Amino acid sequence: MPPLVLPAQHFAAALVWLALGAAGLIIIAPDLARGAFLTPRVIAVTHCFTLGWITTSIFGALYQLYPVALGVPARSIRVAHVTFWALLSGTALLVVGSWLWSPAALAAGWLVMFGAVGGQSWNVVAGRRRATRGKTIGLYVSAGHMGLGLAMFVVAVRIGAAFDWWSVDRLGVLSAHAHLAVVGFATLTVVGVGSKLFPMFLLSRGYPEWPLRWIGPLIFGGLVLFTPGELMHVRWLVVGGGGAMALGVVLYLALVSRYVRTKTKATLEPALAHGILALAFLAVALMLGVTVLLRPWSARVITAYAAAGILGWLSILIVGMYYKIVPFLTWLHWFSPKVGQPGLPKVADLVWTRAIWATLALLGAGIATLLMGVLLGSGNAATAGAAAYAAGVGLVVAQYVRLAAHRPAQP
Amino acid sequence: MNPATLEARQQAVYHQLRRVMDPELGMSIVKLGLVYDIDVQQGAAVVTMTLTTPGCPLEDAITQGVERVVGELPWVERVDVKLVWHPPWHPGMIR
Numbered sequence: 001m002p003p004l005v006l007p008a009q010h011f012a013a014a015l016v017w018l019a020l021g022a023a024g025l026i027i028i029a030p031d032l033a034r035g036a037f038l039t040p041r042v043i044a045v046t047h048c049f050t051l052g053w054i055t056t057s058i059f060g061a062l063y064q065l066y067p068v069a070l071g072v073p074a075r076s077i078r079v080a081h082v083t084f085w086a087l088l089s090g091t092a093l094l095v096v097g098s099w100l101w102s103p104a105a106l107a108a109g110w111l112v113m114f115g116a117v118g119g120q121s122w123n124v125v126a127g128r129r130r131a132t133r134g135k136t137i138g139l140y141v142s143a144g145h146m147g148l149g150l151a152m153f154v155v156a157v158r159i160g161a162a163f164d165w166w167s168v169d170r171l172g173v174l175s176a177h178a179h180l181a182v183v184g185f186a187t188l189t190v191v192g193v194g195s196k197l198f199p200m201f202l203l204s205r206g207y208p209e210w211p212l213r214w215i216g217p218l219i220f221g222g223l224v225l226f227t228p229g230e231l232m233h234v235r236w237l238v239v240g241g242g243g244a245m246a247l248g249v250v251l252y253l254a255l256v257s258r259y260v261r262t263k264t265k266a267t268l269e270p271a272l273a274h275g276i277l278a279l280a281f282l283a284v285a286l287m288l289g290v291t292v293l294l295r296p297w298s299a300r301v302i303t304a305y306a307a308a309g310i311l312g313w314l315s316i317l318i319v320g321m322y323y324k325i326v327p328f329l330t331w332l333h334w335f336s337p338k339v340g341q342p343g344l345p346k347v348a349d350l351v352w353t354r355a356i357w358a359t360l361a362l363l364g365a366g367i368a369t370l371l372m373g374v375l376l377g378s379g380n381a382a383t384a385g386a387a388a389y390a391a392g393v394g395l396v397v398a399q400y401v402r403l404a405a406h407r408p409a410q411p
Numbered sequence: 412m413n414p415a416t417l418e419a420r421q422q423a424v425y426h427q428l429r430r431v432m433d434p435e436l437g438m439s440i441v442k443l444g445l446v447y448d449i450d451v452q453q454g455a456a457v458v459t460m461t462l463t464t465p466g467c468p469l470e471d472a473i474t475q476g477v478e479r480v481v482g483e484l485p486w487v488e489r490v491d492v493k494l495v496w497h498p499p500w501h502p503g504m505i506r
Contacts, residue, residue, distance in 0.1 A: 067466060068467065068468055071465070203502040203505075339431055339434075340479050340480040344434070346434050346435075
């Protein structure tokens with residue numbers, strides 16, 4: 001297993017980005033309600049979530065997961081630390097560069113980020129070839145990193161256009177970039193990692209394995225059609241690729257519903273309830289995505305689609321996974337030498353369950369209100385939703401600050 | 412060792428193992444069905460067990476916990492924990 005500090009620094013940085021993103025969301029909510037998704041500050045806040053929160057969390061979690069699920073640790077802890085700092089500084093450059101619309105900062109951020117993704121791929125993802133188990137997870141994570149790499153190359157075209165080196169269709173590039181990153185990288189990685197974590201946490205049994213042989217190829221194959229379709233304006237490629245991705249997502253939703261229906265755990269923990277809520281927003285994003293596919297120029301629907309996918313689906317899911325992973329790592333740190341002693345707390349005892357339910361309510365109500373505000377064009381509703389979402393995020397961050405600051409009572 | 416003593420000692424080991432909890436699932440390793448066999452020989456106790464998943468991050472904590480609690484029995488001089496992966500654990504093994 002890696003030293004605790006490695007995932008911990010990723011998770012701490014990711015939580016800071018989540019808080020920054022949530023604060024920024026309140027500022028950009030009126031822009032979102034106008035469907036103005038191309039403004040520099042909307043792009044900046046979006047990257048607080050996509051790179052700062054989601055990607056940093058995934059990178060940190062993979063250091064912990066690969067030794068367990070695939071039997072392969074990171075090749076080098078030193079490279080892992082360098083990669084972390086590259087990821088952190090690359091994200092900061094891209095966020096600041098977007099907010100101030102500085103092509104130089106964007107180009108520098110892209111280069112640093114390229115190093116971070118390359119470092120992570122060499123250090124962790126390439127370990128799939130040495131894996132003794134968990135082949136499916138490894139395939140999904142590798143495919144996800146291919147999606148991330150392609151997303152970076154596609155956006156490099158846009159950065160070049162910002163220098164006036166050439167001209168590109170901004171919407172086509174943006175759509176290809178966003179789908180490669182959010183669907184190709186993050187969603188494929190979550191599907192792969194979730195194929196182990198969901199059944200494990202729910203104690204599911206008797207669920208089918210075969211959908212995983214189709215979900216990945218449908219989503220990745222869909223992206224292979226969709227991306228050139230968007231870049232070259234070939235409508236049938238866009239519709240065909242989008243349709244394949246949608247089918248893959250439908251199959252995934254069906255698979256997770258089987259995990260839930262075959263669970264042997266009597267109660268649904270609040271952490272996993274976050275996962276269920278996130279899946280509900282994935283279904284919402286799916287419906288909005290199909291609408292966008294059929295009516296491509298509805299700016300507010302496009303904005304709502306992206307918000308449902310990034311803020312509803314991925315962000316809430318990762319908040320839920322944190323409630324499982326971070327207290328567990330904290331428990332291991334403080335209590336693993338004391339197993340067998342009476343009075344030892346459970347992992348769930350380290351966090352305040354009512355606060356977790358409260359974050360679920362705030363995040364769920366917040367994003368639902370935000371989406372309604374965006375779809376109806378109401379800046380006030382969007383801002384109210386963003387404020388509720390930010391309050392939920394504040395509660396999430398407060399829990400971890402408390403967990404980090406207070407040594408738990410020893411038995 | 413006569414059969415009655417053997418049985419009593421095996422039960423004593425099981426009793427001790429009920430103190431070793433999986434902190435994530437909140438159940439003892441006995442209730443979870445992780446303990447496959449207990450062999451008692453003079454001063455030695457051999458616990459054959461599994462974990463919920465290969466590479467479980469709790470491996471060291473649980474095996475050391477087993478060694479500790481079984482080692483508290485007055486007649487135990489040595490504890491061997493044998494981790495096996497066949498048959499693989501599944502939720503249907505929870506008692």
